[in-house]
Amino acid sequence: MITKHNLPELLNHLGFTEQNQIYRKVFHGQYELSVDFKAEKIHYPNGLTAERDTTLNFSQPENFVVLECVCHLLQTSYTPNQIVLEPKMTGGREDTSFYCDILLRDNDHTPYMLIECKTTDNSNSNSEFEKAWRKMQKDGGQLFNYFNSYRKAQYLCLYASDWNGENVEHSYRLVSMKDNTEYLKSDEKLIGYEQIHAESGSKSDFFEVWKNTYQLDATEHQLFESAPFNIGTRPFSASDLKVVDNTSIQKKYHQFATIMRQHNVSGRENAFDKLVNLFLAKIKDESENPNELKVYWKGAAQDNYFDLQDRLQALYKKGMDEFLGEEITHVTKEEIEAAFILFKNKKDETKKTILDKFTEIKYYTNNDFAFLDVHNKKLFFQNGAILKEVVQMLQDIRLKTDNGGENQFLGDLFEGFLDQGVKQSEGQFFTPLPIVRFLVSSLPLADLISGSDAPPKMIDYACGAGHFLNEYASQIRPLVQAFKQADTAPYYQAIVGIEKEYRLSKVAKVSAFMYGQDGIQIVYGDGLTAHNDKVKVENGAFSVLVANPPYSVKGFLDTLSDDECKSFSLYKHVDKTDTFNSIETFFIERTAQLLQQNGVAAIILPSSVLSNGNIYIKAREILLQHFDIVAIAEFGSGTFGKTGTNTVTLFLRRKSDAPSLSAHYQNRVDFWFSNDKSADELFQDAHLLQQYCQHCGLNWQDYQDFLTFRLPESGIFADYRETYRQSTDWKQRQAKRDYKALSDTEKADLFEQSAWAFAREMEKDKLHYFLLAYANPQPVLIIKSPADNKEAKKFLGYEWSTRKGSEGIKYIGSSEAENEENPNRNQGIFKMHTPLFNPNDLHDSSKLNHLIRQNFQAACTQTQPEISEDLRPFASLRPLHEMLDFSRTVFDKAIQTALVEKVEISSKFTLVKLKDLAHIVRGVTYAKNEQVQTPTSNIILPADNISLDGRLNVSKQIYLLENKELDDEKRLKANDIFICFSSGSKKHVGKLCLIPADTNYYAGGFMGILRCLENIHPAYLFNILNLEEMRNQVRQLSNGNNIKNLSSSIGEIKIPLPPLDIQQQIIAECQKIDQEYETSRMAIETYRAKIAQIFSDLEVLAQNSSRGGGKTV
Structure with a gap:
């Protein structure tokens, strides 16, 4: 709002000069206007009439709006004698509501325009101006009252202005009181202003014409742009356009959403498509018609919906042809009329009939700007009203930046316009501009540009709206100028985007033009396939790849040809193409195909790619074989708006395929496992084998024995032996007739040979990927968003x-x-x-x-980046080989970004893996539609029923269909340990309780049961697992990004196993502490410490770290 405090700034901006607290300005060398701050008076030029003194002082902020408006009218060359302040309405009283703020009249004193001034605040949607506009739309407001006294006025204007500290911001609604005769002819039912004049109608009659005939039409231009008394005659040009700022972007988004709501436009995807078409038409308009723009509503007195649509359609046709090479059919009225040149008889009747039919076919059907489903005349006019408002929303915005400057319009606004439903159906989420900028600016672009003779090729194979393409082009622009002093056009032409969804491919191309980066090439097609038409997309041709590819798209392989599928090594690992949905894994392999040696990439992927099983393991193998992993950035669920997906961004450098380091290491592993060391001296790499053993804690001599076809008895080798003994392969061998015919010695020998072969293949795989990870030329920079x-x-x-x-x-x-x-x-x-x-x-x-x-x-x-104190909460460095787990008998190549200190259990008793002490039972899994609300006998207990201190408190029961058969093994029985295997929180994963008696409850899907074998007492196992030291070991083993999961690793936990009599002694001591806890006011911390002390005194666990305990039920 303009106030007397910021009025001096405004006056200085308008060109006033100050002396002795009086600001003066002379307009056109003739008319002086002064503002006296000491007297708080406004002195308008001689000749300007003020019928009251109310606007000539500082009494109300509205007077400053009048002052600013008069200044602009004078600057526009209206003369003082053509301006009247507060003319009295005929029949009015001494009341401000009957005095118009400003009357413009010509030299014959004929009324031309009535202006009502209101205050506004651009941060307030409920300003006096906005309230007055809403009232005017409702019943005509003050201006139609004034018009009743000055019926010769051609325009009504509701006006406001504000000072933002740098510029004057105008807001006005200019209403024409002149008829559009061509428009009135389109429907004989329409009533115009002239008819009301002829019938001496009332104020409300004029308002009804504005409301019903001209749909409350008002323009927001031409008040000051046109010559005096010639509003609307000056063409609207590119010089009138503005580059929107961030605040305006928010208003435009809200304005578009409001238009859609007010007109009940429910098809958001269609609305966005039509908006994109308008963008394209407007970009073409700005380049082709800068002196007289066509994407502009001229006002109801000079424009109509038919002409507006024709102008837009013609521009859209040209834009589609020029920008995307697509031909759009568009027939003009002039072309139809030209077809009648040779007609001699009944030309007018025939022509009229044909033109009427032409109008019906062309306008009363759907088109490229149909926000509604148009199929008749009524709907055409309804859609016309929407189209007009959207055009008015866009018409003053500059979309195309000739100098390639920043334009956030599609970067920010696009995210709000595109509905979440589209993202889900496409398997996509769109990348916010800050993340786009972060990813692109994290790549070594300066090295890339300075070190390349030719423009490096860049690709985004799932480019969506083109955010990465435009950001990359924007960031290399100053680098090209600094290092190459060259034209940027060839560099833009080396940028390629592929988009499978046609609408988005159109958006991407439009976006490139908006950024002034016209050379960016967009391919409408599948990012997983080769393209050799106008734009070549060839393997090994690209230096940079930045992408946010889709994920979880079912049946995508069915859209590819057989040859295209077979071009991926992953394809042979897919069982059913119609249900397979892990599209992100194929994009990982596509990255390896497209990038050339030393090419760099930044790819956004779901966090699950680092840890999931099945084909994700193969995808990680591709990553480790073909890329140096430079950095991994983990982002939380709030990064991409409504999607809620946790993601990782992989920053990668492509390894060379000639020679292939992966193939070389595979050969070396094969040599070592054939006990062939002849090439050790040549490659000078025998130390790598020792490094592997050292990292995995393997005895070097044992490993040497292992390489000579003998399976050692201890450590991981014992685990291999036991894993193979439980394997399907060995059980099938045992079932064969020829096995049964063997002697016991032969059976033992066969087992040892088979177990060694099993261990050999697993160790070869581990060693191969250890060597690749160990050779990663830099530690991995891990960046994590706070929880x-x-x-x-x-x-x-x-x-x-x-x-x-x-x-x-x-x-x-x-x-x-x-x-x-x-x-x-x-x-x-x-x-x-x-x-x-x-x-x-x-x-x-x-x-x-x-x-x-x-x-x-x-x-x-050869220098590591130094992480500052400020960045240490978010960033850490870790060797890649330390991010892989080589300690188990399965090797899934999961890449662990969490840095967890190993918990070492110290005991004088033998440490035994939990899987050798208890039968591990997974809980009941069930479909959502198998769950019911009414009680049944199939009762599932989730983790909510176990307290953190180890109690079973049944508070939440899940009922399954009565006819669903449940495995009795999963029912909770006496002496079972009920444990939480999976949870979104490390605090809850591994919590457990002891079941005292048989129950009718079943363990839930995220739960499990530990059912003790004969060599361990259930109460002992419960108490030791509830100690803080053991809980830490459990937390260490839990993996997963969203859900912390124990189910695959719980059996690896090592438990001190004293003799049964010692176990009984521990149980008895724990029961004493339990009784004391129940009968006293002992603090829980004291209770846990006493339980831990029992294990320490008997040397079951070392004193230094045992903390915890729990309660049996």
Whole structure:
């Protein structure tokens, strides 16, 4: 709002000069206007009439709006004698509501325009201006009252202005009171203003014409742009366009959403498609018609829906042809009329009939700008009203930036426009601009540009709206100028985006034009296939790949040809193509295919790719074989808006295939496991075998024996022997007739040979990938988003809002931490604060993107990046081979980003794996539709029923269908240990209780049962597993990013196993502490310490770390 406090700034901006607290300005060398701050008076030029003094002082802020408006009218060359302030309405009283603020009249004193001024505040949607506009739309408001006295006026204007500290911001609604005769002819039922004049109608009659005939039409241009008394005659040109700022973006999004709601447009996908078509038409318009733009609503007096659609359709046809090579059919009215040149008889009647039919076919059906399903005249006009409002929303925005400058319009606004349902059906989520900028700025682009003779090729094989393409082009622009002093056009032409969804491929191309990066090439097609048409997409041709590919898309392989499927090594591991949905794994292999040696990549993938089984293991093998892993950035569920998916971004460098390091290491492993050391001296790599043994804690001599075809008795080798004994392969051998015919000695020998062969294959696989990981030329930089929601938002630098009127992404500025109630939170990407990158200096060495660039360079510089104190909460370095688990008899190549200190159990008794002490039973799994609300005899207990201190408190029961058969093994029985195998929290995973008697309950799907064997007492196992030291071991073994999972590793936990009499002694001592706890006010911490002391005194566990305990039921 303009006030007397900021009025001096406004006057200085308008060109006033100050002397002795009086601000003066002379307009056109003739008319002086002054503002006296001491007297708080406004002195308008001689000749300007003020019928009252109310607007000539500082008494109300509205007077400053009048002052600013008069200044602009004078600047536009209206003369003082053509301006009247507060003319009295005929029949009015001494009441302000009957005095118009400004009347413009011509030299004959004929009324031309009535202007009502209101205050506004651009941060307030309920300002006086907005309230007045709503009232005007409801019943005509003050201006139609004034018009009743000045019926010769041609325009009504509701006007407001504000001072934002730098510029004047105008807001006005200009209503024409002139008829559009061509429009009135289109429907004989339409009533115009002239008819009301002729019938001497009332104020409400004029309002009804504005409301019903002209649909409350108002324009927001031409008040000051046109010559005096010639509103609408000056063409709307590119010079009138504005580059929107972040605040305007939010308003535009809300405005679009409001238009869709008000007109009941429910098809959001279709609405977005039509919006994209408007973008394309507008971009073409800005380049082809800069002096007289066509994507512009001229106002009801000069425009109509037919002409508007024709202008848009013609531009869209040209744009599609020029930008995407697509031919669009568009027939104009002039082309139809030209067909009648040779007609001689009944030309007019025939022509009229044909043109009427042409109108029905062309306009009263769906088209490229149909927000509604148009199939008749009524719907055409309804859609026309929507189209007009959307055009008015866009018409003053500059979309195309000739100099390739920043334009956040599609970057930010696009995320809000595209409905979540589209993302789900496409298996996609779209990347917010800050994440786009972080990923691209983390790549070593300066090295890439400076070290390449030709423009490096860049690709995004699932480019969506083209965010990565445009960001990459934007970031290499200054690098090309700095290192090459060359034209950027060839570099843009080396950028390729592939998009399978046609609408998005169109958006990507439009986006490139908006950024002034026209050369970016978009391929409408599948990112998993080769393309050799206009744009060549060939294997091994690209230096940079940045992408956020889709995930979990069922049946995608059925859209590929047989040859295309077979081009992927992963394909042979797929059983059913119609249900297979792990598309992200194929994009990992596609990355290996497309990148050339030393090419770099940043790929966003679901976190599960690092740990899932089955084909994800094969995908990780591709990663380890073909890439150096430079960095892994983990982002939480708030990163991508509504999707809630945890993701990792892999920063990779392509290894060479000639020679292939993976093939070389596989050959060396084969030599070693054939006990052939002849090439050790040649390759100087025997130490790597020793390094592997040292890392895995294997005895070197035992391993040497193992390589000579003997399976040692201890350690991992004993585990291999037992794993093979339980394997299906060995059980099938035992069932064969020829096995049964063998002697016991022969059977033992066969088992040893088979177990060794099993262990040999597993160790060959482990050693191969250890060598690859050990050769990773730099430690992996691991970046993790904080787990706390509030801290995660600060880490990202943004958050998501679904609040009406403020939907979409919100950037968190530096003041966010100081004032969370700050109403102006959305400060724009350049004011956001995040440790990821500095939006104003992408080379800021204090940010995480700089660390990643340094780590890309570490292979050459042989220096590790130094992590500052500020970044240590988010970043750490870890050798790749330490991120793989070589300790088990299965090797899934899971890449563990969590740094967990190993928990070593110290005891004077033998440590035995839990799987050798208890039968491990997984809980009942069931489909969602098998769950019922009414009680049945099939009762499932989830983890909620176990307290953290080891008690069973049945508080939540899940009922399954009565006719579902449940395995009795999964029922909780006396002396069972009921344990939580999976949880979203490390605090809950591994919590357990002892079941005292048989029950009718079954263990749930995330739960398990430990059913003790004869060599261990259940109460002993329960008490020792409930100690804090043992719980830490359990937590260490739990893996998974979203769900911490124990089910595959719980059997590996080592338990001290004293003789049964010692176990009984421990149980008795624990029971005493239990009784004392129950009958006293002992603190839980004291209770746990006493239980731990029992195990320490008997040397079952060392004193230094045992803490914990629990209660039996």
